[in-house]
Amino acid sequence: MTITPSSPVILQILPALEQGGVERGTLEMADAITQAGGTALVMSAGGRLVPSLERLGAQHHMLPRCGSKNPVSILRNAGALARFIRQNNVALVHARSRAPAWVARLACTRTGTPFVTTWHGVHANNFPGKKRYNAVLAAGDRVIAISQHIGERLAQEYHVGPDRLRVIPRGADSAQFSPEAVSGQRVHRLSESWSIPAGVPVLLMPGRLTEWKGQRFLLEALARVKQTTPQTPWICVFVGSCPPGNRYAEDLVTYARTLGLTEQVRFAGHCQDMPAAMALATLVVIPSLRPEPFGRVVVEAQAMCRPVIVTAHGAALETVQHGMTGLSVPPGDVQALAETLAAVLHAPQEGLHAMGEAARATVLARYTTHAMQQATLSVYDELLGTHLHEAGLHKNEAAPFQDQTIAG
Numbered sequence: 136m137t138i139t140p141s142s143p144v145i146l147q148i149l150p151a152l153e154q155g156g157v158e159r160g161t162l163e164m165a166d167a168i169t170q171a172g173g174t175a176l177v178m179s180a181g182g183r184l185v186p187s188l189e190r191l192g193a194q195h196h197m198l199p200r201c202g203s204k205n206p207v208s209i210l211r212n213a214g215a216l217a218r219f220i221r222q223n224n225v226a227l228v229h230a231r232s233r234a235p236a237w238v239a240r241l242a243c244t245r246t247g248t249p250f251v252t253t254w255h256g257v258h259a260n261n262f263p264g265k266k267r268y269n270a271v272l273a274a275g276d277r278v279i280a281i282s283q284h285i286g287e288r289l290a291q292e293y294h295v296g297p298d299r300l301r302v303i304p305r306g307a308d309s310a311q312f313s314p315e316a317v318s319g320q321r322v323h324r325l326s327e328s329w330s331i332p333a334g335v336p337v338l339l340m341p342g343r344l345t346e347w348k349g350q351r352f353l354l355e356a357l358a359r360v361k362q363t364t365p366q367t368p369w370i371c372v373f374v375g376s377c378p379p380g381n382r383y384a385e386d387l388v389t390y391a392r393t394l395g396l397t398e399q400v401r402f403a404g405h406c407q408d409m410p411a412a413m414a415l416a417t418l419v420v421i422p423s424l425r426p427e428p429f430g431r432v433v434v435e436a437q438a439m440c441r442p443v444i445v446t447a448h449g450a451a452l453e454t455v456q457h458g459m460t461g462l463s464v465p466p467g468d469v470q471a472l473a474e475t476l477a478a479v480l481h482a483p484q485e486g487l488h489a490m491g492e493a494a495r496a497t498v499l500a501r502y503t504t505h506a507m508q509q510a511t512l513s514v515y516d517e518l519l520g521t522h523l524h525e526a527g528l529h530k531n532e533a534a535p536f537q538d539q540t541i542a543g
Contacts, residue, residue, distance in 0.1 A: 146178060374406045418480075447464065
């Protein structure tokens with residue numbers, strides 16, 4: 136295999152290109168590879184983001200059942216990928232999910248191709264064989280952890296040494312997620328669609344509608360806020376879609392009605408303009424019941440100069456400095472969350488503004504999409520002897536695609 140140092144062919148592989156943080160990271164890196172002079176390929180089972188990927192100048196290649204855990208499918212796909220690597224002079228393969236990582240590892244072993252993995256999720260080891268299945272994401276020539284929280288777990292549980300482990304936090308697109316970039320018209324349009332009365336503080340909870348994200352936890356806290364400060368006006372908007380066939384969304388609506396919150400709660404579903412949603416918000420709440428591996432939505436809210444409330448575990452402890460760039464509460468502590476919500480609703484605007492400004496400054500210093508792209512290009516350079524990082528240094532940070540779907 137011949138590698139052209141100035142324009143290596145780099146392939147990312149993942150189950151599908153639908154929606155979520157893994158998919159967004161894939162498109163962001165395809166953009167960075169292309170801008171740095173490389174050739175960006177992505178292999179998956181397809182999805183609605185394929186046109187967005189192709190608009191970046193990257194190429195998508197179909198691999199049916201790419202996310203299948205079936206051993207027969209994995210072996211069959213590994214053979215197909217090995218042939219693809221040879222035919223397309225692929226210099227490096229970057230896997231972002233477990234089943235595709237097994238495919239990629241087998242193919243890269245056969246072809247002698249450098250293999251990079253990113254550990255995006257929590258991936259519990261709660262039944263026999265699960266740790267072995269997860270371990271493929273710790274088997275790359277370089278293993279990228281999306282936070283210190285994940286990096287520590289990889290070092291302790293999977294024995295990934297500092298020679299291979301690289302901690303590269305996810306980031307916010309500081310051009311899109313900027314108060315100056317969001318017009319009043321966009322904010323007004325959302326306000327009308329969500330029936331938000333003029334001047335009423337908006338609490339925003341962005342996240343997929345799933346139990347561990349903490350929607351019920353927040354509803355319980357809101358009920359206490361209403362009980363203790365009944366004269367304080369507010370509206371809480373839950374933004375995010377529910378997996379098909381899941382009744383959790385219906386259960387939340389019923390629970391809100393039981394708590395007497397119907398008039399003050401909105402379940403808005405999917406939102407394509409998250410910068411405007413955050414501009415509309417007085418406060419953004421991310422009350423996850425399990426530790427977040429990173430929590431990109433936290434830094435996106437901070438980039439919009441919005442105060443955030445998070446639960447104090449996982450990577451939220453890295454991105455939120457309590458009392459300075461946001462607020463944190465103990466996981467599952469309904470009373471603490473209710474008291475913190477009430478405190479923010481009664482806080483002076485200048486204090487909230489100062490917290491938001493400090494939060495954006497931290498994001499610009501540590502958690503931008505451009506910083507993530509550059510650090511990942513450096514990982515590729517380590518293995519290939521290329522100079523993609525240098526070529527990308529002067530790239531202007533730009534939004535790779537406009538769909539700001541909640542990724543969790």
